[in-house]
Structures are given as C-alpha cells and as structure tokens.
Amino acid sequence: MSNTWFVTGTSRGLGLELVRQLLAQGHNVAATSRSAERLAAALGDVDRTRLLPIELDLTDERAVAAAVAATADRFGGLDVVVNNAGYGFLGAVEETSDAEVRRMFEVQVFGVWNVLRAVLPGMRAARRGHIVNVSSVLGLTTFPGWGLYSAGKFALEGLTGSLAAEVAEFGIRVTLVEPGYTRTDFLRPVSLGLPAATADGYGAIREMTTAHLAMPGTQLGDPAKVVAAIIAVASNAASPLHQVLGSDSYGLAQARLESLRSDVEAGRELALTTDVSPA
Numbered sequence: 001m002s003n004t005w006f007v008t009g010t011s012r013g014l015g016l017e018l019v020r021q022l023l024a025q026g027h028n029v030a031a032t033s034r035s036a037e038r039l040a041a042a043l044g045d046v047d048r049t050r051l052l053p054i055e056l057d058l059t060d061e062r063a064v065a066a067a068v069a070a071t072a073d074r075f076g077g078l079d080v081v082v083n084n085a086g087y088g089f090l091g092a093v094e095e096t097s098d099a100e101v102r103r104m105f106e107v108q109v110f111g112v113w114n115v116l117r118a119v120l121p122g123m124r125a126a127r128r129g130h131i132v133n134v135s136s137v138l139g140l141t142t143f144p145g146w147g148l149y150s151a152g153k154f155a156l157e158g159l160t161g162s163l164a165a166e167v168a169e170f171g172i173r174v175t176l177v178e179p180g181y182t183r184t185d186f187l188r189p190v191s192l193g194l195p196a197a198t199a200d201g202y203g204a205i206r207e208m209t210t211a212h213l214a215m216p217g218t219q220l221g222d223p224a225k226v227v228a229a230i231i232a233v234a235s236n237a238a239s240p241l242h243q244v245l246g247s248d249s250y251g252l253a254q255a256r257l258e259s260l261r262s263d264v265e266a267g268r269e270l271a272l273t274t275d276v277s278p279a
C-alpha cells in the first residue's frame with residue numbers, strides 16, 4: 001500500500017536513504033532539508049514523481065506548519081512522520097556553551113515539537129497516523145563526552161513517551177527508534193559538533209573525539225538496514241515504543257536496564273523514608 005511520508009533532515013545519512021527506499025517502494029515523500037540544492041544533488045537521478053522536496057528550517061514554526069500543509073495539499077494527507085534531523089556533539093558538560101546547548105535543543109526538541117504541533121490535528125481528525133522519532137541508544141544511556149547529545153535525545157524520549165500515551169486513543173501510533181553507531185556522516189566533521197572552547201583536564205574526552213573522528217566507515221550499523229527497519233516499524237501495528245536497532249545498541253540498552261535497576265535498588269532504604277507519616 002502506498003503511503004505519504006514526511007521526513008526531516010534528508011540531504012544526508014539515514015534521511016536520504018529513507019527517501020530513496022520510500023520512493024523506490026512507490027510511496028509519496030515530503031522530504032525536508034535546510035538546503036533544497038544539497039538534497040537535489042544528493043538524490044541524483046532518482047525518479048521524483050512522488051517527491052515533494054521542501055527547503056525548511058525546522059526551528060521556524062510557521063514554516064514547518066506551511067510545509068505540512070503543502071504536503072497535505074500535494075498528496076491529500078499524511079500517514080507517517082519521521083523526525084530524523086539531528087547531529088552529534090562531543091565535549092564535556094563543562095565545556096559546552098549556552099549557545100551550543102540551545103542550538104542542539106532547537107533541532108532535537110523544539111524542531112520536533114514544531115513538527116508534532118503541525119501534524120497532530122490532521123492525524124487526530126483522520127484517526128490514524130504513525131510518528132517515528134529518531135532517537136539513539138544515547139537517549140537510553142549516557143557516556144562521558146556525550147552529555148549534550150544525550151540531553152537532547154533524553155528530552156525527545158520524554159516527550160515521545162507522553163505523546164504516545166496521549167494519542168493512542170486517536171489511533172495514532174508513536175515509535176522511538178534507537179540506533180547504535182551507523183555508517184552515515186554522523187561522526188564526520190560536517191555533522192559532529194565540537195565545543196568552541198575546551199577546558200584543561202578532559203584528556204580522555206579529547207582522545208575519544210580523535211577516535212570517533214577516525215571511525216566513519218567502520219561503524220557496525222548499515223544505514224540501508226536501519227532504514228528498512230524504520231519502514232518495517234511503520235507498517236507494524238505491534239511495534240514497541242522503543243525500537244532498539246543494532247547489536248551494539250541492544251547490548252547497551254540491556255546494560256542500562258541492569259544498571260538502572262541496581263542503582264534504584266541501592267537507594268531503596270532511603271527512598272521509602274520520605275512519605276508523609278500516617279496520622
């Protein structure tokens with residue numbers, strides 16, 4: 001069955017691969033990018049009959065609403081939304097400036113929220129739809145150096161969990177996909193953010209940064225398979241809220257479940273001391 005998809009961040013990586021696979025499968029695709037020119041160049045000679053390319057700044061709420069309206073005008077509705085746009089940032093919490101924090105949240109939180117406000121009225125009226133928010137295993141667990149990126153993805157996880165429970169009664173399904181390391185541009189200088197100013201004493205994070213910048217092309221995750229999994233999630237009525245993707249992601253998610261359990265249990269005695277005493 002042919003559906004209409006709205007995908008953000010499509011000139012590279014998972015977004016670009018998703019657009020390619022969806023068009024090849026005969027779906028309608030509204031593909032947003034900060035640069036229509038870059039998107040056109042990246043798509044090459046792909047058949048564009050079912051494509052609506054949209055140059056969009058996700059932080060501009062009115063422009064996002066117009067993009068969603070244009071999608072509905074062109075294709076008569078909208079079935080699946082993939083909030084994919086995002087980027088990594090590698091630096092210590094202390095080194096991360098206010099501007100760097102705000103820039104991350106503009107994309108990973110406020111931008112997603114703009115898309116959600118724009119698409120939900122139509123989906124509620126139609127009593128159907130699927131929202132896929134691209135998070136990360138770093139939205140489930142944390143590592144030194146990834147504080148800002150995890151902060152954005154944890155925020156995305158929080159709002160998405162609430163959203164899923166709010167819109168289920170309208171027939172709208174919501175999924176978080178949680179990839180591990182995947183072979184896209186994510187760890188290339190064109191994508192990966194680094195702090196403008198570093199602080200002494202974070203040598204381990206500098207070493208990690210060097211190691212990560214050397215990693216492109218060696219990550220475990222295959223973008224074509226990650227995208228196929230995202231398409232599978234959207235066509236599966238029983239997909240879980242948290243769809244982990246990749247063996248690295250699965251292992252880290254399991255470890256997080258264990259460590260969270262033992263951490264909560266370690267504080268059990270004190271936890272149970274703070275209720276109001278019975279009269």
Ligand SMILES: NC(=O)c1ccc[n+]([C@@H]2O[C@H](COP(=O)([O-])OP(=O)(O)OC[C@H]3O[C@@H](n4cnc5c(N)ncnc54)[C@H](OP(=O)(O)O)[C@@H]3O)[C@@H](O)[C@H]2O)c1
Pocket residue numbers: 008009010011012013014015016032033034035039058084085086087088107134135136137178179180181182183184185186187191219
């Ligand atoms: N690759 C991984 O290892 C990995 C792992 C876990 C999660 N993820 C998540 O997967 C999603 C896609 O990333 P990717 O791996 O495909 O990386 P990518 O190859 O660097 O592509 C990132 C896409 O996001 C958009 N984007 C980047 N910075 C942006 C900004 N400041 N404002 C708006 N859009 C921006 C770009 O879209 P335009 O330039 O077209 O606007 C680009 O197409 C992200 O949400 C990322 O956090 C990736």
